[in-house]
């Protein structure tokens with residue numbers, strides 16, 4: 249496919265997205281209906297679609313409309329590639345006078361939803377605009393080297409032998425950033441053999457903050473796919489339990505644990521095996537720290553959803569606190585940049601549980617290259 253034909257394909261996919269289909273579904277549908285497209289074409293179309301979704305407001309301004317064609321036109325203009333719209337072959341038709349577009353302004357220029365701009369600005373202070381700018385770009389691909397299996401240097405060498413170039417990243421001790429060959433990772437022998445896991449570097453750094461040591465009974469209370477469960481397992485020999493309100497989210501965890509060479513017990517009733525020395529609550533949140541990876545979430549998020557999440561988060565912390573042994577620890581984490589979900593949520597917990605104390609807290613933003621995260625470690629009274 250020519251670059252212009254790929255732009256036209258991205259328009260077709262975005263039409264489905266604007267009609268309400270998740271981007272992943274729309275891309276899969278397009279791939280099935282266009283079998284002639286090779287893996288390079290599919291990857292290129294996917295990149296355009298996600299670039300546009302990350303920068304939807306600014307693309308709309310530049311492209312002069314809200315439709316799929318205007319969005320891709322805006323995307324092309326932002327890159328100085330308006331010539332992709334030349335009408336040759338399968339390329340989109342040249343822009344008309346009505347599609348002149350304009351320079352985006354204010355929150356539009358940094359692709360921030362208007363209603364969230366004041367609270368993000370209050371949360372991020374001087375870094376508000378740089379952080380929002382950084383979220384207009386793709387996230388790097390990070391790996392976590394499985395310390396239970398291999399050293400970071402040996403993992404770099406094993407990946408290099410398969411044409412994947414990765415280098416240590418300073419955010420976390422076992423983090424690698426993939427600088428070449430990212431698309432080969434999931435089919436590599438190093439990945440299949442459990443030497444590395446795909447995991448954001450800040451997500452790894454959150455787990456590094458937890459006071460883990462051999463022999464501890466630990467519960468991952470919101471385990472999801474188990475990214476942090478496995479990272480905890482790699483840090484110490486733990487009696488490790490995983491729980492999630494949606495059990496199906498943990499479906500792949502047993503296979504992932506086996507690949508990593510660690511043991512995790514899945515529990516639907518974590519109270520039955522309480523108390524724990526440490527519980528991690530990686531709570532459901534706005535996801536505002538990972539909008540680079542999930543740009544649809546940025547535009548779909550609402551004030552009503554935020555209010556619901558704040559109440560769920562507080563409820564999860566209170567439930568987990570009751571399962572921590574005397575003197576044990578509660579880890580609280582979000583991939584949110586919003587103060588209300590982060591330090592304010594911890595402050596609320598300490599008001600409800602005045603005998604607990606805050607032992608550590610840290611905020612990560614995409615300016616450090618990983619996703620935006622917040623993590624706190626709370627200590628129970630002895």
Ligand SMILES: C[S@@+](CC[C@H](N)C(=O)[O-])C[C@H]1O[C@@H](n2cnc3c(N)ncnc32)[C@H](O)[C@@H]1O
Nearest residue numbers: 470471472473474475476492493494530531532
């Ligand atoms: C941020 S995700 C967890 C990501 C996971 N820890 C990881 O590192 O891959 C939050 C998870 O919390 C789960 N969840 C939502 N409400 C919950 C609740 N009340 N109790 C336990 N888990 C809940 C969701 O199903 C979701 O899988």
